[in-house]
Amino acid sequence: MSFELSEKAKKEIERELGRYPVKDSALLPVFWIVHNERGCVDDEAVEYIAGLFDFSAAKVLGVLSFYWMLRRKSAGKYVISLCKNISCYLREYENILTHLQDLLKVQVGETTKDGVFTLQLAECLGSCGTAPMMMVNNRYYEDLTRERVTELVEGWRKEAMTNGK
């Protein structure tokens, strides 16, 4: 498969490349543009981005791998990041974790066979007053209970079935 971005993404990249006093600053924003469009920054994307900046692929990979939110391989349609840090621990996020594992039939780090859900744990997401919480793609879901999680997961399942993956 050849690497191709949408016209919209190309335009956004063009804007970022000319936006900063030093072009290198555009690297993180370019990662995000590619990530938003492809769901990850894979090896082809790394080569492409290295070309934009005249960096080696190794340099690009070095920066890319520093940040947990940037994936190098595509994941499920809904990436569930459940917070495991102290405030969520005190508010028993582990009950939510076992519930999610039961509902999705996956372990942490895995994607469901139908490709709809990926389950992962995250460090503090700054939602400690409303713990336990999870980030799904880029939205926060707070004050979680088992019931609410069931509802949410069912809703996403339905949505994935109607809209396709």
Added chain:
Amino acid sequence: MREHKKILTANLDDPESHTLKSYEAHGGYKAFQKALKEMTPEEIIEEMKKSGLRGRGGAGFPTGLKWSFMDKKSPKPKYLVNNSDESEPGTFKDRLLMERNTHQMLEGMIIAAYALDVHLAFVYIRGEYTSCIENTERAVEEAKEKGYLGKNILGTGFDLEIIVYKGAGAYICGDETGMLSSLEGKRGYPKVKPPFPAIQGLFGCPTVVNNTETLATVPWILQNGSDTYAKIGPEKSPGTRLFCVSGHVKKPGVYELEMGSPLMELINDHCGGMQNGSRLKGIIPGGPSVPILTAEECDKAILDFDSMKEIGSHLGSGGVIVFGEEACMVRSLLVLTEFFADESCGQCTPCREGTGWAVKLLHPFVEGKGELPDLDLLMDVADRMKFRTVCTLADAAASPIESFIIKYRKEFEDHIANGGCASHSQTQN
């Protein structure tokens, strides 16, 4: 309940508080007009010094002094970076400001930029904070349309552009030099100081990095006067502070209190006390980078920078994490130590190795296979990673290890004797 002055949260009852319209209706965007039209940069810096405002990111460094260090004679461009990479566990106050009081933060940035001769400023927001990023981008657009940002602001000849920069998930980018590395398109490695950013910061140019809450306080000080601000709270730690309370309290959340308030006033009066009638076991008063306080210490703890230091902790990030009797302190320490191990950037050996080994040493205690000499070994590991690294992450990681083992040693010993966690509700693992 005792009344507290509100500097940062006065108008947050308004559901539209994040909009320019609401902010102006409540008297916003007057301070920067006064600054740009009636004050010199030197006068503003002097006001900030006199106010006694200390940085709200964690270190509590005097803001006016930081601004005065900016190398004004440098022929290079100068930069301002708003540190909105709030990632200290238990801390969610800057999020509140970005979501609900966005323009007060921007107004503070405009004033700071004018005082520091900055024409390009950045808001570096952690990538996870989508709503904050969207709000701040919208607020920047609103301010541009109104002529508060851009070229020749209010006809004064002052130009300022603000760029919202989205992080991608790394605790260490909240360190000011880690943040600069990240902004430069590199791995977020902290840099050796000196040179300090005020001399050689972003792209090698003079740079000031300020926390979001600090910047949001600036308009109030200019509008109401440094004297008025300096009179709130203790002399050396004036003003109000946003405290983020989480854990085993009835009403967790962000509370704005005057500095110098008793910690237990925050917990009992504002947060409604402990949840489910639980008994207090301890409180981390400023994010896990600072030592925990036992219940007895909490009774005498006062919320300001110097009082906290006197009882052996720090005010830190304002992240107040409350542990009830049901909390397992052994498991809690593992949770925190795993965090620091995950977030160590790996640049310095004592931190990279120390945090990793601490996790390996703690696991057996949680699993009920801990051995007594390993407690001393853990203390030794903590001691050996402190003060030997480029940034303070290693010192931060040592802080819970030392304070938990010293103050809750019996719980660790009980885990050895009982083959795991016998007396607490959270016994998985």
